[in-house]
Amino acid sequence: MPVEFEKELKVQNTNIPGLLVFDLPVHGDNRGWFKENWQRAKMISLGLPDFGPVQNNISFNATKGVTRGIHAEPWDKFISIGAGEIFGAWVDLRPGRTFGQVFTTRLDPSKAIYVPRGVGNSFQSLVDGTVYTYLVNAHWSLEQKKTYTFVNLADPDLGIDWPIPLEQSERSEADMNHPMLRDVSPMKPKRTLVTGSRGQLGSAIRRFVTEHDMTEFEFTDIDSFDFSDPRAYDRFDWDLYGTIINAGAYTAVDKAETTEGRKAAWKANALGPSLLAQVAQRHQITLVHVSSDYVFDGTREEHGEGEDFSPLGVYGQTKAAGDIAVAAVSRHYIIRSSWVIGQGDNFVRTMMRLSDRVADPDDGLNQVTVVDDQYGRLTFTDDMAEAIFHLLDGQAPYGTYNLTGSGRIRSWADIAKEVFRQANGNHDRVRPVTTEEYYAGANAPIAPRPVHSALNLDKITQTGFRIPDWEDSMQRYIGQVRS
Template identity: 55%
Template sequence: MSIAFSKSLSATQTAIPGLIVCDLPVHGDNRGWFKENWHREKMAALGLPDFTPVQNNISFNEKAGTTRGIHAEPWDKFVSVSSGRIFGAWVDLRVGPSFGAVFTAELDSSKAVFIPRGVGNSFQTLEDNTSYVYLVNDHWSAEAQSHYTFLNLADESVAIEWPIPLEEAELSDKDKAHPRMADVCPMAAKQTLVVGADGQLGSALRELYADDAKVEFVGRVDCDLTDDNFYASRNWKGYDTIINAAAFTAVDAAESPDGRTAAWKVNVDAVTKLARVAIENSLTMIHISSDYVFDGTLSEHTEYEQLSPLNVYGQTKAAGDAVVSLIPRHYILRTSWVIGSGNNFVTTMASLAERGISPSVVNDQIGRLTFTQDLAACIQHLVSVTAPYGTYNITNDGDPQSWADIAADVFELVGAGRDCVSGVSTAEYFAGKTSAARPLNSSLDLAKIKAAGFFPAAAKKRLDMYVASLVSSSGMSGRPTTT
C-alpha cells in the first residue's frame, strides 16, 4: 500500500471522547519522504491537547501479524508509524459513560492518533518491518506500569475484528492472559485537589463535591503549602486540577513586620510552588483573588484594569495573580466580601442585633457580597464547560451597597430595626487604630463571567437565605425571607 502524499493536516474526533485521528501531510520525491509527525503549534490550533510529550518510543515489528495490547496507560499518547502499516484498535477503559466504546482504524505513515489517558491501545501489524512510534507525556517506570489497565485482545464483548485472526497472529503470553471486560477495573479519572479546604470557600466546595470521589480536600492540618516536602510527596500526574482556596487574609495584621512576612509566604511563595507544579504537570489551577488588588478609585473594576493595591495584603494578592497568570491553564477568580460558614461580617452583625447592640459601621466602602455557595458553583461551572482560561470577576449580583447598608439589612432580617445601625466614614472608624488602607469602591463588573454562562444569584436573595438559616439555628425572631 503506497503512502498518500500531500494530505492536508486535519483532526477528526472519534466516538471515544478525546481520541482524535489526524491526517498528516507527507512530502515525497525520488529520495523518499518527510513528514512533521508532531507540530505543537499546528496541532494545538486543530484542537489537539498541548500534552507536552517527554518521551519518544519506537516499537519495531519484524513480521506482519504481530499484535500488542490492549493496554490503557496513565498518560496520553500520540501514535503513528514510520514504516509499514498497522490495524489499530482502541477501547475506552475509563470510568464513565463511554466505558467499553471501541474505535478501529488502519494507520500508515500519513495518519496518527491521539490517545487520552485511560483509553486502551492495541495494534496489529499488516506488513513486515513495521515501525510503530509513540510520544508520551510521562516517563515510563515500573511503578507507573502498576497503574495500567488491561483488556484481553480476544474479549467477546468488544469483538474487535482483527484482520489476521488472533490464533494466527504473534502475541505475547502476557497479552494472552489479560482479563475479559467483566473483570476489568476501569481506570479512575484524574483527581482535583482542593487546598485550603478548611476555610469558608473550602467548606462550600466540600459540600458541593461531597459525592465526587475525584475531588480530594486538604486543609491546614493536612499540609503546609510553604513546605517543599508537600510537593515532593505527591504523584502530581494523578491530578488534573488544583483549586487554591488557601490565603492569608488578615488585612490589618499584614501591615506588621511579622504579618507582612506571613502574608508573602502564603499568598506569594506558596502560590509560586503550586504554580510550578501546575506548569510542570500541565494542570489547571484555579486561584482566588481579591478586590484589594485595586485602589478603589473607579466606580467599577473590570478584569482588564491595571492592578493598584493600597496595602500589603493587596500587594501579595496582586503578586500571586501575576504568578498564576503564567500557568497556561488557569482561572483567577477575583472576588470581594466573602460570606460562608463560620465567623464573618454577617454573623457578627446578626449576633450584635440579637444582643441589642447598636454598631457604627463603615458607610463609604461600596461593593457586593460574595456567598461561597455561588463562588464554589462558579468554579464548578468554569471547569465543566472548559471556559476560556483567564481572569474572571465573581461576586453576587445586584446593586452595590455599603457595609452599613448590609448591616442594616441584617438587623432588619433578624427582627431589629435598621436604625440601630449608624454609618461612619472609613477615616472615622479607624481613627487612632493601626489599620491597612482599604479601597473605597470594590464593585466588580460581572459581564465577563455572565458571558461565560454563569449568572450569580442576587446578593439580597442570598443574604435573606443566609440570615434565615442563622435565625433558624439560633432561635432569633427574624422575619420571613424574600423569594
C-alpha cells in the same frame, strides 16, 4: 502497502471524543522518505491539544501478526509509524456516555493518531519489522501503572474485526486474560488537590464534592501541605494530578501591615501561588486560584477583569503578585471575589451576634457603628464553589473571572441593617459612620480599604453560570445559621 507521499496535513475527528487521526505529509524519492512526525504549532492550529509530551517510546514488532493491548493508560499519547503498517483499535474506557465506544483504522508512516488519557489503545502489526512510536505526556511510575485500565482484545461486545484472526496472532498471556468490557471499571479521573481546605472556601468546596459524589479529591491545609514551602512539593507525583484548587491565603488585611504580617502575607499570597504555578505549568495541571477586589484601588464604581492592578495596601499587593504568577500558567482560572461569607467568622455572623446582644436588655449594648462609605456585594462561598466547578466541568475558556453575588451594590452599613432586621428587627440600632471615624484612635496599623469593591459579572454570566442575588443568599444563610 506503499506510503502515500505529499499529502496535506489534515485532522479527522472520530466517534470517540478527543481521539484525532492525522494525515501527515511525507516527502520521498528513490532514497526513502522524510516527514515531520509531530509538529506542535501546525497541529495545534488544527485542533491537537498542547499536551506537553515528556517521553518518546518505540515498539519494534518483529513479525506480522504481533497484537498488543487493549490498555488505557493515565496519559495522552501521540502515535505514529516509523516503518510498516498496523491495524489499530481504540476503546473509550473513560466514565460517561461513550464508555465502550470503538474506533478502528490502519496506520502507516503517513498517518498518526492522538489518543486522550483513558482511551484504550491496541494494535496489530500487518507486516514484519513494524516500528511503532509514541509520545506521552507523563513519566512512567509504579503509581501511574496502578491506574491502568484494560479490556480483552477478543471481547465480542467490542466487535473488533481483526485482519489477522486473534488465534493466529502473537499475543501476551496478560493480554489474553484481561477482563471483558462488562467487568471493566472506567478509568478514574486525574486527582484534584485542594489547598486551604479548613477555610471558608475550602470547607464549601469539600461540601460540594461530598454532595455531588465526586471522587479523586485530596484536601490539604498548611499542616499537611504548606504550598509556600518549595520542599513540600517533592512528596507528590504531580503527573497524577489534573487540577489544583488554591483556596488557601493570608486574609488578615490589617495584620498584613505589621512587620511579621507582611512577611506572612507575601509568603502565602505571592510565593505560594508562584510555586503552584510552576508545578502546574510543568505538569499541564489546571490551576484555580482565588483573587480579591483588594488588587484594585477602588476608584471605579465597578471593576472589570481587565482593569490594571493598583493595590492600596500590603494584602492587595501580595494578592496582585499571586495573580500575576498564576496568569502565566497555560491552564488557569483566577476567580476574583469580594466580601466573602462562609463557615466560620465573617461579617454576617458577627452582625448577627451583635444584633442578639443589642436585643438582650441585660447586655448593655445599645447600638453598633458600621462604615457606610465602602460599597460592594457579598460573595457566598457555596456560590463560589459552584462557580469553580461550572468553569472546570464546562471547560470554559481559561482566564480571570469576577464572581460575587449579583444584585444591588450596598454599603457595609446597609448590609448590617438588613442582618439586624432579619435577626431581631432592630435595624435602627445600626449607626452609619465613615471609615475615618470608625478607625479613629486605633492603636494597631489599619490597612487602606477600596471605596468601591463591586465587580462586573458579565464575563462569568456569559459562560452560562446563573449568579444568585446576594440578598437572597444572605437570607438563606441567616436561616441556616439560626436553624
